[in-house]
Amino acid sequence: MSESERREALRARYGTEGGPDIAWNDVIAGLLAHRTVRAFRPDPLPAGTLETLVAAAQSAASSSNLQTWSVVAVEDEAAKRRLSEVARGQRHIVEAPLVLVWLADLSRLEAIGRDRDAPTEGLDYLEMLMVGVVDAALAAQNATVALESLGLGSVYIGALRNDPEAVADLLGLPPNVLAVFGLCVGWPDPERPAAVKPRLPQGVVLHRGRYDDALAAGPIGTYDAAMRAFQAGQRIPEVGWSGAAIERVRGPGSLSGRDRLRGILERRGFGLK
Amino acid sequence: MSESERREALRARYGTEGGPDIAWNDVIAGLLAHRTVRAFRPDPLPAGTLETLVAAAQSAASSSNLQTWSVVAVEDEAAKRRLSEVARGQRHIVEAPLVLVWLADLSRLEAIGRDRDAPTEGLDYLEMLMVGVVDAALAAQNATVALESLGLGSVYIGALRNDPEAVADLLGLPPNVLAVFGLCVGWPDPERPAAVKPRLPQGVVLHRGRYDDALAAGPIGTYDAAMRAFQAGQRIPEVGWSGAAIERVRGPGSLSGRDRLRGILERRGFGLK
Numbered sequence: 001m002s003e004s005e006r007r008e009a010l011r012a013r014y015g016t017e018g019g020p021d022i023a024w025n026d027v028i029a030g031l032l033a034h035r036t037v038r039a040f041r042p043d044p045l046p047a048g049t050l051e052t053l054v055a056a057a058q059s060a061a062s063s064s065n066l067q068t069w070s071v072v073a074v075e076d077e078a079a080k081r082r083l084s085e086v087a088r089g090q091r092h093i094v095e096a097p098l099v100l101v102w103l104a105d106l107s108r109l110e111a112i113g114r115d116r117d118a119p120t121e122g123l124d125y126l127e128m129l130m131v132g133v134v135d136a137a138l139a140a141q142n143a144t145v146a147l148e149s150l151g152l153g154s155v156y157i158g159a160l161r162n163d164p165e166a167v168a169d170l171l172g173l174p175p176n177v178l179a180v181f182g183l184c185v186g187w188p189d190p191e192r193p194a195a196v197k198p199r200l201p202q203g204v205v206l207h208r209g210r211y212d213d214a215l216a217a218g219p220i221g222t223y224d225a226a227m228r229a230f231q232a233g234q235r236i237p238e239v240g241w242s243g244a245a246i247e248r249v250r251g252p253g254s255l256s257g258r259d260r261l262r263g264i265l266e267r268r269g270f271g272l273k
Numbered sequence: 274m275s276e277s278e279r280r281e282a283l284r285a286r287y288g289t290e291g292g293p294d295i296a297w298n299d300v301i302a303g304l305l306a307h308r309t310v311r312a313f314r315p316d317p318l319p320a321g322t323l324e325t326l327v328a329a330a331q332s333a334a335s336s337s338n339l340q341t342w343s344v345v346a347v348e349d350e351a352a353k354r355r356l357s358e359v360a361r362g363q364r365h366i367v368e369a370p371l372v373l374v375w376l377a378d379l380s381r382l383e384a385i386g387r388d389r390d391a392p393t394e395g396l397d398y399l400e401m402l403m404v405g406v407v408d409a410a411l412a413a414q415n416a417t418v419a420l421e422s423l424g425l426g427s428v429y430i431g432a433l434r435n436d437p438e439a440v441a442d443l444l445g446l447p448p449n450v451l452a453v454f455g456l457c458v459g460w461p462d463p464e465r466p467a468a469v470k471p472r473l474p475q476g477v478v479l480h481r482g483r484y485d486d487a488l489a490a491g492p493i494g495t496y497d498a499a500m501r502a503f504q505a506g507q508r509i510p511e512v513g514w515s516g517a518a519i520e521r522v523r524g525p526g527s528l529s530g531r532d533r534l535r536g537i538l539e540r541r542g543f544g545l546k
Contacts, residue, residue: 010328013328013331013332019328020321020324020325020327020328021320021321021324022321022324022325022328023319023321023322023325023423025422025423026299026300026422027299027300027303027418027419027422028325028328028329028419028422028423030300031329031332031333031415031418031419032328032329032332033332034332034333034334036334046296047294048293048294048295048296049296050479051293051294051295051475051479052293052295052296052301054293054475054478054479055283055286055292055293055295055301055305055475056301056304056305057478058286058472058473058475058478059286059304059305059306059307059472060304060307060414060417061307061309061417061428061429062472063429063431064431064518064521065470065514065518066518066521066522067472067473067478067518069478070477070478070479070480070484071478071479071480072480072481072482072483072484073479073480073481073482074482075482076482079482103484105478107486108477109518109519109522111486112493112515112518112519113519113522116516116519118519118520118523119523119524120519120522120523121522121523121524121525122521122522122523122524122525122527122528122532123522125525125528125531125532125534125535126534126535126538127434127528127531127532127534128522128528130406130434130453130534131431133403133406133407133410134406134410134431134453134454137406137407137410137411137414138410138413138414140411141333141410141411141414141415142304142414142418144333144334145300145304145415145418146300146301146304149298149299149300149301150296150298150301155334156334156336158336158337158404158407161400161403171480171482171483171484172483172484172486173484174484174486177484180403180407181407197338199331199332199335199340200331200340202324202327202328202331204343204381205327205330205331205340205342205343205344205378206323206324206327206343206344206346207343207344207345207346207444208345208346209345209346209347209348209349209352209444210345210444210445211343211345211376211444211445211446211447211450213380213384213445213447217388220385241338242385243389245337245338245339245382245385246382246385246386246389246391246393247391248337248339248395249339249382249386249393249394249395249396249401250391250392250393250394250395251392251394251395252394252395252398252546254395255395255398255400255401258398258400259395259398259400259546261398261399261400261403262398262399262545262546265399272535273525273532273535
């Protein structure tokens with residue numbers, strides 16, 4: 001754990017020299033080194049990998065220990081191809097040996113209630129969708145930390161929300177279950193290496209005591225420059241960050257079909273009261 | 274990394290002997306050892322702790338790199354006391370030297386759009402609340418992994434959603450920002466040690482290929498027994514799991530005020546279309 005490693009990790013994470021003064025150990029070094037892997041070797045995963053990731057996921061906190069999440073492990077070629085279509089052709093979904101589909105799952109509590117003739121009307125509130133989504137996300141992130149510790153790589157697939165009904169059909173999801181996102185897991189292909197993507201300066205996301213709602217124009221300009229330098233290094237269009245980010249939320253037409261999410265959830269049994 | 278450590282970690286995590294056959298290293302051992310800490314020593318945190326946790330949080334994936342989250346660090350005694358009131362008197366909120374309030378933050382993109390006279394109507398959809406909540410949760414879980422690697426402990430406070438308007442007033446949150454949950458951070462008090470809480474058997478949450486919607490009555494019975502044994506060891510009421518869990522979602526009155534969440538979000542600027 002050398003000081004130069006720490007400095008290099010911060011430089012990559014923020015795309016600038018300097019950066020915050022942080023504590024350092026193997027775990028933190030691993031977290032800082034995270035990168036999105038979209039190119040996988042075809043090799044299968046070692047036996048026990050799936051069980052390891054699920055044990056890590058289950059070790060994350062869960063709201064009131066309700067454990068309102070589940071995960072479907074998809075390894076079948078045709079099923080991965082179908083998920084890839086939902087995600088507008090993202091090739092890594094087919095390439096990865098394992099795709100985990102993380103679910104906000106209110107159906108388990110509903111089934112227990114039905115079994116005991118006990119009311120579960122609390123499930124009909126937006127709050128409980130929130131609980132399920134947070135539970136699923138905490139679990140998935142623990143799995144991500146675990147898989148990276150094993151030398152594996154991954155990419156989250158939010159684009160499964162482009163068409164939650166197609167995902168539900170494919171995976172046989174009951175009502176009151178939403179596929180929140182996917183996670184492709186595999187061995188990173190060393191021929192097509194992934195890079196650490198810079199993030200906003202700490203001062204933009206960290207507020208001390210009270211939220212500072214002044215638009216941090218200066219730091220965001222610095223970050224746009226850092227992202228353009230990163231994009232140049234990756235040989236991708238040098239669009240910076242802020243312009244591309246607001247383009248992404250321009251209107252319903254820029255949401256890749258996800259402007260339909262509320263209606264879909266209601267049809268799939270979520271009360272959202 | 275002995276085999277007996279691995280076995281003991283799995284026994285604690287599932288409350289039974291046996292359990293899945295998983296890979297093992299320091300990182301995975303750390304994840305499996307997670308426990309909720311609600312009793313803190315009064316000692317302050319080392320300099321740089323906050324910056325370390327935020328750097329870890331920023332290293333988590335973010336949907337389309339939109340970084341739709343922020344965090345407020347609360348250390349002030351009176352502010353912690355107010356947060357504790359929102360959470361119905363949870364004492365650890367006052368006891369912990371640091372309370373991180375994790376925010377789904379759509380206001381930053383809104384402000385950039387306003388600044389450039391660019392439309393951001395995509396923010397008015399439920400999908401974008403989902404993006405913000407997932408971003409915030411992934412970030413917070415990375416912070417949790419980092420703090421535990423430093424010997425610190427934490428507890429998530431979902432109860433901030435009991436009254437998001439009070440939290441927004443206290444922390445000066447602008448419209449389109451939701452306090453998703455808090456995270457109390459501090460040194461675990463060795464006089465009041467926390468225990469690893471057992472989780473559902475893997476087969477209940479892990480589905481292979483397709484969702485299996487048969488109510489897993491057998492495994493849930495096993496888990497109820499494991500939880501009763503855990504509760505006996507903790508000298509807390511031996512209520513098991515399933516009965517207490519469905520009681521928690523009985524109806525709007527069992528949601529501690531969070532049945533009002535949808536209306537509150539709409540008043541706070543979220544379109545939720």
